[in-house]
Amino acid sequence: MIKKVAILVNGGDCSGLNPVIRGIMKTAKEKNIECYGFIDGFRGLIKNDYIRLDTNPIANGLLPKGGSIIGSSTNTIVFNYKIKNPDGTTEYKDLSDLCVENIKNDGFDCVFALGGDSTQKSARDLFVKGINMIGVPKTIDNDVACTDITFGYNTAVQVATDALDRLHTTAETHHRIMVLEVMGRFAGWIALESAISGGADAALIPEIPYDINKVVDMINNRISEGKQFSVIVVSEGAKPINGESSVYEANIDQGSGISTKFAGAGDRVAKELERLTGLESRNTTLGYMQRGGTPSAYDRVLSTQYGAKAMELALEGKFGVLTVMKGGKFTYVDLEDVVGNNKKLGAVEGGTEDSNVRIVTMDHPLVQTARDIGICLGD
Secondary structure, three states, rough: OOOOOEEEEOOOOOOOOHHHHHHHHHHHHHHHOOEEOOOOOOHHHHHOOOEEEEOOOHOOOOOOOOOOOOOOOOOHHHHHHEEEEEOEEEEEOOHHHHHHHHHHHOOEEEEEEEEOOHHHHHHHHHHHHOOEEEEEEOOOOEEOOOOOOOOOHHHHHHHHHHHHHHHHHHHHHHOOEEEEEEOOOOOOHHHHHHHHHOOOEEOOOOOOOHHHHHHHHHHHHHEEEOOOOOEEEEEOOOOOOOOOOOOOEOOOOOOOOOOEEOOHHHHHHHHHHHHOOOEEEEEEEEEHHHOOOOOHHHHHHHHHHHHHHHHHHOOEEEOOEEEEEEEEEEEEOOOOOOOOOOOOOOOOOOOOOOOOOOOOOOOHHHHHHHOOOOOOOOO
């Protein structure tokens, strides 16, 4: 019988985290189950630092709140945890046994892990070691395997769409090429969907290596039609044909599971387009604006449903699973399926091109729609 549960949040923040926490907490409360939260994700689990949520005023008014009331940590691999020593050196330790010990000593019957692919990898590993884990897919990138949508994604697309609406007026007024760089890592969901909703003329995504000359041809065609401006969306992981993605750090942190940090894709495209077209070009990197702030109405509902379903799964005794949406219905898949080919316990796998992430496929309806309405995809 489930009497006491805990929630932890790991990875970058996104809109919808607090509504998920609320969904778990309220569903638990209806069943007289105590609900707790580890402070700052796995860091709190390691330090055994947690608070009760269901009786705490901090948990009031969660639906419109961005971020996470229990914090988060980007140190997501408890089997290879990054530790900074007093002398400034860094080492990595397997702290999974300590995590298991803390959970058992605290009497938690289930732990909910809100996070992306790296977090779910650690959740799978802890489940293998005997802990009742349930994952909930969190990322604005919409790239967690085995689910149709992650919470936080819709809000990020809306933020990008709002930015495009504003960039359009500047582009048209000054006869410029305006480039908007959005997040997404190795998946182009945000770029593709915001390009459609925001009326962009081109969308460059990681899944389709681009030929810059194709984009130039599109711009010249618009000029011949009397349109002296263009708006381009560039995913941070976009790369030219026979080229590489723009990164400023790679393989930097074996403990966090984040091996690639992107920067400069939008600037690169803007500079090339100005050189090749002669039109003044400007890049705007949206960055962390996509992560923070009030969740959209869609994400509030989606996140609440994710939280409620996760708690339902715990009541049903379904552990070692990820709560997912498939075909418009909430269900679950084994965390083993989310991990994919990376079965080794404690392996570091997050944030790499070889990770088991959900990317845009060429037969996806969004790709077809973009092509149908004349959005240039650089191919």
